[in-house]
Amino acid sequence: MGLSSRKAIYIPFPQAVPCSYILNMEDCLGNNPIACGKCAEVCEKNAINYDDQDEFVIREVGAVIVAIGLDVYDPTEMDEYGYTRFENVITSMEFERLICAGGPTAGHFVRPSDQVRPTRIGFIQCVGSRNPSIGRPYCSNICCMNTIKDTLLLADHYPDVKNVVFYQDIRAFGKSFEDMFQRSKKVGTRYVRGLPGDIEEDPETQNLTITVENTTSGKLEHHELDMVVLSVGVVPPEDLKKISGLLTLSKTSDGFFMESHPKLKPIDAPTRGVYFAGFCEAPKDIKESVCQAGAAASKVGGLLNAGEIHIEAITSVIDQEACTMCGVCAPICPYSAIVWEKGQPAMVIEAACAGCGACAAACNFNAITMRHFTDDQLLAQVRAVLAEKPEEKVFVFACNWCSYAGGDMAGISRLKYPSTNRVIRTMCSARVSEEMVLEAFLCGAPVVLVSGCHYADCHYINANRQTVKHVQRLWNKLERAGVRPERLQLEWISAAEGQKFANVMRQMEELRQTVTAEEIEHAREALKPKPKKEKKPKTEKEEADKEETPEEEAETVTS
Amino acid sequence: MVSNVATDEELRVGVFVCDCGLNIAGAVDTAAVAEYAETLPDVTCVVRNKYTCADPGQNEIKDAVRQHNLNRVVVASCTPRQHEPTFRQCVYEAGLNPYLMEMANLREHCSWVHPDDRDGATAKAKDLVASAVARARFLQAQEEMSVPVSQRALVIGGGIAGIEAALEMAEAGHKVTLVEKTPSIGGVMAQLDKTYPTMDCSI
Numbered sequence: 001m002g003l004s005s006r007k008a009i010y011i012p013f014p015q016a017v018p019c020s021y022i023l024n025m026e027d028c029l030g031n032n033p034i035a036c037g038k039c040a041e042v043c044e045k046n047a048i049n050y051d052d053q054d055e056f057v058i059r060e061v062g063a064v065i066v067a068i069g070l071d072v073y074d075p076t077e078m079d080e081y082g083y084t085r086f087e088n089v090i091t092s093m094e095f096e097r098l099i100c101a102g103g104p105t106a107g108h109f110v111r112p113s114d115q116v117r118p119t120r121i122g123f124i125q126c127v128g129s130r131n132p133s134i135g136r137p138y139c140s141n142i143c144c145m146n147t148i149k150d151t152l153l154l155a156d157h158y159p160d161v162k163n164v165v166f167y168q169d170i171r172a173f174g175k176s177f178e179d180m181f182q183r184s185k186k187v188g189t190r191y192v193r194g195l196p197g198d199i200e201e202d203p204e205t206q207n208l209t210i211t212v213e214n215t216t217s218g219k220l221e222h223h224e225l226d227m228v229v230l231s232v233g234v235v236p237p238e239d240l241k242k243i244s245g246l247l248t249l250s251k252t253s254d255g256f257f258m259e260s261h262p263k264l265k266p267i268d269a270p271t272r273g274v275y276f277a278g279f280c281e282a283p284k285d286i287k288e289s290v291c292q293a294g295a296a297a298s299k300v301g302g303l304l305n306a307g308e309i310h311i312e313a314i315t316s317v318i319d320q321e322a323c324t325m326c327g328v329c330a331p332i333c334p335y336s337a338i339v340w341e342k343g344q345p346a347m348v349i350e351a352a353c354a355g356c357g358a359c360a361a362a363c364n365f366n367a368i369t370m371r372h373f374t375d376d377q378l379l380a381q382v383r384a385v386l387a388e389k390p391e392e393k394v395f396v397f398a399c400n401w402c403s404y405a406g407g408d409m410a411g412i413s414r415l416k417y418p419s420t421n422r423v424i425r426t427m428c429s430a431r432v433s434e435e436m437v438l439e440a441f442l443c444g445a446p447v448v449l450v451s452g453c454h455y456a457d458c459h460y461i462n463a464n465r466q467t468v469k470h471v472q473r474l475w476n477k478l479e480r481a482g483v484r485p486e487r488l489q490l491e492w493i494s495a496a497e498g499q500k501f502a503n504v505m506r507q508m509e510e511l512r513q514t515v516t517a518e519e520i521e522h523a524r525e526a527l528k529p530k531p532k533k534e535k536k537p538k539t540e541k542e543e544a545d546k547e548e549t550p551e552e553e554a555e556t557v558t559s
Numbered sequence: 560m561v562s563n564v565a566t567d568e569e570l571r572v573g574v575f576v577c578d579c580g581l582n583i584a585g586a587v588d589t590a591a592v593a594e595y596a597e598t599l600p601d602v603t604c605v606v607r608n609k610y611t612c613a614d615p616g617q618n619e620i621k622d623a624v625r626q627h628n629l630n631r632v633v634v635a636s637c638t639p640r641q642h643e644p645t646f647r648q649c650v651y652e653a654g655l656n657p658y659l660m661e662m663a664n665l666r667e668h669c670s671w672v673h674p675d676d677r678d679g680a681t682a683k684a685k686d687l688v689a690s691a692v693a694r695a696r697f698l699q700a701q702e703e704m705s706v707p708v709s710q711r712a713l714v715i716g717g718g719i720a721g722i723e724a725a726l727e728m729a730e731a732g733h734k735v736t737l738v739e740k741t742p743s744i745g746g747v748m749a750q751l752d753k754t755y756p757t758m759d760c761s762i
Contacts (some may be wrong), residue, residue: 015762016743043661057735062708067721068748093750100752149755175672241742243715261641275626278720279747286754289720297727300712304733309708313658313701351706384693385686393686400640408638411667419679422667422686425639502672539660 001094004104008041014102023048031161034107045386063273063300066257067293068243070279070286072490073128080198081124081230085112087097088206088227091127091198092146094183095229099153100131109157111227113206118226119160122210123147124196125167140233141283144171147231148184155187158188163189163335164223166212167198170533174285192221199228229500247274248459250402252496257281267295270401270459272309275299314355314372321343329368334461354459357431361470373426375433382439385422390444391520396423397432399464402453402494409498410505417505420512421449428452428459428468437488443522446510446515447487454492464492481526487515566645572695573629574688577611577622579666586670588681592635592661599692603627611636617649624653631695635663635688656700663691710734718746723753 008027011019028050029036042047054352083089088111090098101107104251111118125147129140137463144167156373163184170191172181185191196212210223210294236255244251248271248450250258260268267275277293278284284292295317303309318329323345330340337352338359347358354424369375386393394451397402405423410417429452440448450471458464468490475485489511579639589607596605604627608616611634623629634646647657651736665684671678683728710733714725717739725737737744748753748754751761 012741012743013745013749013762015749017745018743022742059711059713060709061711061713061736063712065712065714065721065724067714067718067724069716069718069720072747089703096750096752103752149758152758153753154722174756180756206631269762277714277724278716278718280716286748288619289718290723293720297724297731300724300728301731301733304708304710305714307708308705310703310705311704318735332687350704354689371701374697374699377694380693380697381690384689387689405640408640408664408667411638411669411671415675417672419673419676419683422683422690423664447718450577453702472612508717 001097003094003097004019009093014348019209023050054227063303064194064276064279065275065278065293065296065300066243066247066249067277067296068237068239068280070283072142072238073232073235075127075230076233077134078127080202081127081196081228082208083197083230083559086199086201086206086208086228087111088118088201088208089228089230091232092143092150093232093555094151096264099150099157109154109346111206116226117158119158120162120206120223120225120227121154122223123150123163123165123231124210124228125165125170125196126229127230127232128195128235130168132277136233136446137234138283139171140283141171143231143233144169144182145174145177145285147229147536148172148177150229151184151189152180152187153557155184164225165189165191166210167191168193168195174287176342185204188272192216192223194221214397229480234279237280240280244280247271248339248454248461249274250457250495252282254282256283258496267299268291273303283294284297310370310463311351312355313352314370315353316348316357316359317369317371318346318348319367319369320347322365324365324367329363332358332362332463332466334458334463338374354460355428357461358428358460358463358466361431361433361436362466366433370431373431375435376422376516377428378431378436379439381424382436383443385424386440386443386445391515391517392420392448393445393510394421394447394505395440395445396421396449396451396505396508397429397436398423398425398493399429399459400425400427401459402457403451403491405495406493406497406501410501411498413498415498415500415502418509422508422537428463430460430463430470432467432470434470434474437470438477438527441478441483441527444520444524446520447489449489449491449504449513451493451504451542454494477527478523481523483526484515484519486511487519487523532544567577568630570631570696571603571605571627572599572601572625572633572692573604573613573617573620573623573633574599574602574611574633574692575623576605576607576688577616577634577665579611579636579670580610581635583665583670583684586674586677586680587665588677588683589665589684591681592665592688596633596635596688596692599689601696603632604629607701612642615661619651620646620649624650624655625677629653630659630699631676631698632660633663633688633695634660635665635684635689635691637666638662638664642697658701659695659698661691661695661698664686665761711736713738716746717744721746747755 008024061394065122097103107352154161172178193210196210200209214221252258252520259266275296277296278289327340330338340346357370360368452464478485493501572620576593593605633649650660651657655757712735714721725735728735748761754761
């Protein structure tokens, strides 16, 4: 934290696990043995290896607990509090070091500017929390109690100390928390309701003056203090994005990981076999982190003890006879679950298939059947929804994990939007084939929306890149046919974005109202010639489909 | 792998329209939706439930499957993201393959977002049911593949949560790998001096 200095070889802290020395390669001169290399000479056990490199360790695991914690908010950007400008303004994390017996001052609490013990100490709450103007609207959960603890520690060490806490609300709702709050007041801590506008420093004494509107009395107050502690909030850890990508996880609007269900599945990630513990799921204190960790461990125990899991029967199957061996599907699969060699029909490794359906949508010869989300099922839905008064409806394809869940979130949040939309669920937006979209226009849909996970957050690694390709091809096709391309829309809506879902539905309804009956009719005519060559008897008529499909699937299965 | 229903099998679809107390019935005319469902192709039985997910509702599904020899079930209630497992289990207990059940989302996607538009919400609910029935007519029985679970767990992060989870699992006899990016475990908690509410050392 820059409160004191240390050597390039050190033990992180006395109780560290493992309790061994670390060579800080940024400061070590040993990369160039001519420059130094003293430690290697001295170490009798030859434990120092300058050439040690990171290595890959491969472990096959059945479950993952994500417990990547938090980062602490850096208040430098809140210039009004002068952090880094004024030496005697410190953060609550620096406070911990200054009061710690193992810290740089051996637990003697002194202020950084002159190493003198302060007697008038101010604490400012909600620094980086509950502040939408800096993009941190959420409560960090732990800072109120942390400050209360700090005031009690100071009062215990130094009975003459005068603490003032500037706050907007004190949130002390946990077991025995209110008792601690009352004790803090009893030992003389003053609580002033109101967050300071700014801090000024006296250049000579380096004392700090806080100006604050006391919202209880309605009066402006000035407080001269020896030292100010910024009670900093917490932010999602820097590594969150990386881990999200590796495990296909999503975030809620505050930037922390999104759980499967806010009430009923607060430990499960939407990805099976992945669980959350601790802060990375939402701000929580030590006790709650321990609770969640225990729950996650118990969930993993259940999974491992079961010994096997059932995989939802949503995988693709390639009809070996219908496959023209073109090989288009194989590189599309984000999981490399399709095996194809030139001159051979492609095959799906079922255990590796995650069920996005991108291959089924991309196959030009209808040789791939996506089990439980077949063309026939989805086309039947398109036709059923648009059977009557299609001109009054906005047709929506939504992916299960994000957009459809975003619609659920809009529902849970009771966000109103026009009732004209009709949503059909697919597992991934990449499952939506050009044929399905065209079918919707042929049935008279004024507007078709394809919606999926945000581009970089696809539940199926990157399957939604195919979605973009499908939609771009369709836009070209619509343009060539003289159909307004904007009647086909593409939106990325995450599971947490109920608000966005509602907004998009409003925009779609506005767009729908601009589409004239003539335009709808024109599209029905202009898009009529089948987009693909005539060689497929399938999908010509619904009736024919209905009878043929089961047989076709039976063939697929036996082959 | 895939066990198909016989191709000459006559389709018999049962539709179960849930009121969800007033959650759905408050904004959607569920009686009209049920009446409409009766007109849909291959629908042989329509039942309105107060709470389809509750035992009495599930029993109505099971009874109807047996009584009408249903081979497809449509539950028009809430999001499949919540209750699909419930109703899959329900139809399974009634003797059907779980994949022969389809849901229409009349709650999260309809009644809860259109509380002031009863006509619009009811029209939408009818379409959602029609869509689910159309899909159900093409549903196939599916068999789930089971895969062995590797007998090891990974914990990412060696803070208090990661340590606690790893210890719990190890104590239960599981192999655990804990990954921590810094040289020492302990995370942010180890940087604290004293912790609330016990006011004791963090380590």
